[in-house]
Amino acid sequence: MDKKEELVIFPKSPNKTYGLMELTKTKSFQVESGPDNTVSSWPHLFFRELLLFMGVFIALMIISLLFNAPLEEQANPSNTPNPAKAPWYFLGLQEMLSWTHPFWGGIFIPTVVAIILILVPYFDRSQKGVGIWFAPERKLANLLFTIFVVLAVGLIVVGEFLRGPNWQLFWPWNMPSPH
Amino acid sequence: MTYKLFFIFGLTFAVLFGIAAYQNDKREWKKYQTDYFKMELKKATTTEEKASIKFANEIKQIMVPDLKRVDRCTTCHMGVDNPKFGDENKIYKTHPNLDQHPFEKFGCTVCHKGQGRATTVKAAHGKAGFWEEPMWEKEYIQVSCGKCHSGQEVKGAPLLSFGRKLFAEKGCAGCHKIEGVSAGNIGPELTTVGSKYKHEFDYTRVKGEHTVANWIYEHFKDPQAVTPGTIMPNMNLTDEEAKALTIYMLSLTKEKIPYEYRAGKKG
């Protein structure tokens, strides 16, 4: 704590008044303040951002050099593949469709989920636990959100890996190969 | 640490772009073209001929808009229209009877099948992922003759002709309908059986390769074994007869060949 006292750059006398007399040539514009918790964007932030870009591009480039993007036979309306699957990010929807009337699984639930997501900050208004991963004060919120994530990802996993011909359930190792 | 990472990433960038450029430049077909030019140079007799051979790599293609085809087969098979290459191995060999089927008019895949636009060996021959039409092998090429040549006897296609003859002789016409040939209505219609997709057949009882050709072949050899409960009798066909009939069946396609491409029509 004694350090804190050292940081008072310009101790003021309570008996005097002070006015700004002159601007001096210095390297810092920090007047009347000790070290703060900020760093200059350049180079600290920008250089890291550049590094991240390079990392992202390298990863994407490696994947692209190793694996070709899928391209099946030309579209043929008279020849439905079995199973016919939506893109993976919509497989959760397709999975829900297989249980319910398409409207409930495919339109109603996703719309409600999106609206609830947008409204989350207006329900959860406490200012506790901001900026901390898995803050203990936010157990309930985190739990609810985790349920949502597990459901969303779980349904996609089921649709992608466990659904075979005729939308039947199979274990991945029993999955019949498509003709 | 940050700078070390920057150094590593920078070098990785250079390496990856190098690989991409290399991969793009080194295409399979270039090797075949270069080999062809070398052989051509060896065969050239006069200095003039030798001077005219340029080692220029480029994709060659035959466009046949009438048949909706673009065939790049001649990118590698460069000797097909060069009469000097009659004795070369099959990659460069001169194509027989070019005057009857000039490929600037017909293209290649209309008879041979395979993937005309592809420029890699595997994909072009229809053997790489998601291509419904692999190249016909050996005598199965006769299937394609049947698309345009409609007579009983097709010169150069003995198995196809034999198959057509067998269809009439073995009484197939009594049960099966083929538009313009027979009118049976007991068995399934066969007018476009050659256009059926691979996945429309049940291969659980097929012993050999899971191809349409093999399904039909095994079905001819023993109908009950491939489709239990069928009323189609076992005709005790020999291997040759079954193959001939298979070729005939496969030649019955939906494909619409324009008038001027069909046999016996001048144009």
Added chain:
Amino acid sequence: MKKNRLLDLLTNNRFYKSVFRHDYPDNDISRSEVVTGNLLLHIQSVKVHKNTIRTGYTLGLGLISFYLFVILTITGILLMFYYIPSLERAYNDMKDLEFAVSYGIILRNLHRWGAHGMVAFVFLHMCRVFYTGGYKQPREFNWGIGVVLLIITLFLSLTGYLLPWDQLAFWAITIVAKLIGTVPPESILGANLSQLVLGGTIVGQNALIRFYVMHVVVLPLVAAVLIGVHFWRIRKDGGLSRPAEE
């Protein structure tokens, strides 16, 4: 001295000043003008809180999503030069990209895998913001924009999915179109919505061109504007969320 004269020649003219709006930064005023006039420093403040550069806090997920968006835009524009959204051409153009166009297949791969990556990373970014409580006041609205951006990302990916016109594309879109048609009352709303999306009753030429226009113009434009607002709000809402300081 000589060097300075050269610099002076290069920088002390109307053209240089019209571009950079300040003198060569060899004095404090010019240097501060460099800072205030810099676009990057306009989007991000000159000084940021230490928490912002803590890798373990953001994991860079939002920025990764943005980078993927940039990569997708660039590769997408290049792919547009060879892709023609017609039933006769679309699939063949895919084959040409693979077999006959220089660097065609690598561009297509970057675009395809980048698109999958973007969907995944936008979702992960949302998870990060939730688990760190980053959506709380005053960042509520920016969270909402983020959710909308996630939905736009999904639709961008979906509309792009049809364009190769292969079996995978065709049947995936057929399913989605059927889905849209089930909005009740089906005969009034659902049927019309599906007609609006497909431009007809089947997945055909009209659907292809509609998906194409959505994919290359409408959705990227909306996404770009919202991304701009998203970034602007980050700065206006006081930078990245961080724990309250003691």
Added chain:
Amino acid sequence: MSEKGVRENNNISRRKFFLFFGWLGLLSSLATSAWGAVRYMFPNVLYEPSTIFKIGKPSDYPPNSVTFVPDQRLFVVRGKDGFEGIRIISSVCTHMNCTPKWVGAKNQWECPCHGSIFNLKGEVTAGPAPKPLPWYKTTLASDGRLLVDSKDFVKPDYQIKV
């Protein structure tokens, strides 16, 4: 120099080394990709009609006539200008690629766009056209039709006897 100073100096030179090669890798890659993008813009296959093509049979073109063939943008000149045979001339104006019209009464081609006029030899007699209209090499194909090579220019006296 103190030990610490040496270490710091080493650190700085190491950092400079890393920065130099990092930027070198990054910028050279950017240059490569820019070059790749340029290369990408030049297609390796074209779906354009062949520059060697067949038109009608010689008998389709009456003697002493000039016939316009719109699909291939050329004129078939039979007879005229003291020649017996068939000659093929381009119908693409050398000025701005418009199609000149044959004016039989004046025995010349007149371009509607900027008023260039070409005489029977294809030479420019008036107007802004910088070059004469080119004549194409023609041979008789095995099926009796005329085979034109629009990349192979010949002199105005090149003709096919019929």
